[in-house]
Amino acid sequence: MKTIIKNIILIAGFAGFFWACNTTQHYHREMVSTIGLYGSSESTDSVNIADKPWRNIFSEMHLQKMIKEGLDNNPDLRIAVQKVTEAEAWLSQSRAALLPAIALGANGTYTRNPEIIYPDGPVETTSYQLGAQASWEIDLWGRLSSSKRAVYANLLASDAGRKEVQTRLIANLATAYYGLIGLDAKLEITRQTVKNDIEQVETMKVLKESGKVTGAAIVQTEANRYAAEVTIPDLEQQIRETENIICLLLGRVPGTIDRGKIDEQIAPAVLKAGIPARLLDNRPDVMQAEFNVMSAYETTNSARASFYPALTLNASVGFVATNLNQFFDPKTFAANVIGGLSQPLFNKRINTTRLNVAKAQQEEALIYFRNTLLKAGTEVHNAMGSFEWSAQKIALRKLQLDALVKSVDYTKQLLTYGSANYTEVLTAQTSLLSAQLSSVNDRLQQLNSVVSLYRALGGGWN
Secondary structure, eight states, X not given: OHXXXXXXXXXXXXXHHHHHTOOOOOOOOOOOXXXXXXXXXXXXXXOOGGGSOXXXXXXXXXXXXXXHHHHHHOHHHHHHHHHHHHHHHHHHHHHHTTSOEEEEEEEEEEEXXXXXXXXXXXXXXXXXXXXXXXXXXXXXXXXXXXXXXXXXXXXXXXXHHHHHHHHHHHHHHHHHHHHHHHHHHHHHHHHHHHHHHHHHHHHHHXXXXXXXXXXXXXXXXXXXXXXXXXXXXXXXXXHHHHHXXXXXXXXXXXXXXXXXXXXXXXXXXXXXXXXXXXXXXXXXXXXXXXXXXXXXXXXXXXXXXXXXXXXXXXXXXXXXXXSGGGTTOGGGEEEEEEEEEEOOSOOTTHHHHHHHHHHXXXXXXXXXXXHHHXXXXXXXHHHHHHHHHHHHHHHHHHHHHHHHHHHHHHHHHHXXXXXXXXXXXXXXXXXXXXXXXXXXXXXXHHHHHHHHHHHHTTTTOO
């Protein structure tokens, strides 16, 4: 027994020496430049709207209720949560790989020996065994530790993927909701226009009786009314389809959506994007891409360590007897310890191929990471520009609408007094309808630019 203990201590000493020679290097964040990532919109203020919870950005009651339901029931988000659970299970398994494998065993053996070979017996033998076996691969070069860190990076990437699904879900719900109430506003404007056109037809009939317009004015006014009315079924169909899109995101069957009005939505007066470096720690898809680089880096370390010797310890203890009555007699106790060092020489290029593939995948992950960061910066830059331009358009559109309302009123009065013809009235009304519908689009652009910037900066998951 003393010899066994000495051997174990000797092998452990060799393991400690080799471990001290471990050449595995830990991952360090790749140097990526974020200078100019937001273009001319870049600022030095570290505060951005992504730091705010989604309830502070989307404050309207119906929208908040809808987002909450989506976070609870959306199928894609629930799948992403399960993927995190899977990654956690793999991490637990990778940690256990550093520990010895232990197994208990019990068996009984009956042997009938041929008498021609064993003329003096024994012809029949029976033996019983009860014991435990252990096998332990000592992680000399950090192969198992690198694998564990790679799996941990995969867990972080899965969690970042879940966050990305959540930010995308919030953005998609908000965009669909704004689109829905925008369609409601367009439908209301169109119906009011049709109502006004019907009244205008009656006015034209009165003017025709007084000889101020011809029958052509009545027919043309009616045609103008139907041109507006024919768009109503399309708007109603678009409303239904948008409601169904929202229901799908909410994980429910098709149906109506409770909602407010577009005028009730509040957009921030100023949007802050912060510094581009924040994207590295806040935008989920950028985080996920970097964790994939980390995983590939550690996988390369593990593949490189496969070229070095592997040290394994195998041990077994137990009782062996030919009679159950003698099973726990001290004389039946048996034990052995085996230490082995294996150096790969020729392995059909398996280790070489594994290392070359790991290096290529590491470079692929790094390229993808950098490209994801560039894409994120572009989206932030676009969203900032869209918000600024939508504010300008809303201000100008208000002036246009004020002028067109006056134009319609003036041409109607002039038509009554015979100073204008009916085509001028129809032109003014058509222009007003077009501007009113465009004003809804301007408002939607402003609201959607807030959504786009919030998501582009990684808001919604924290």
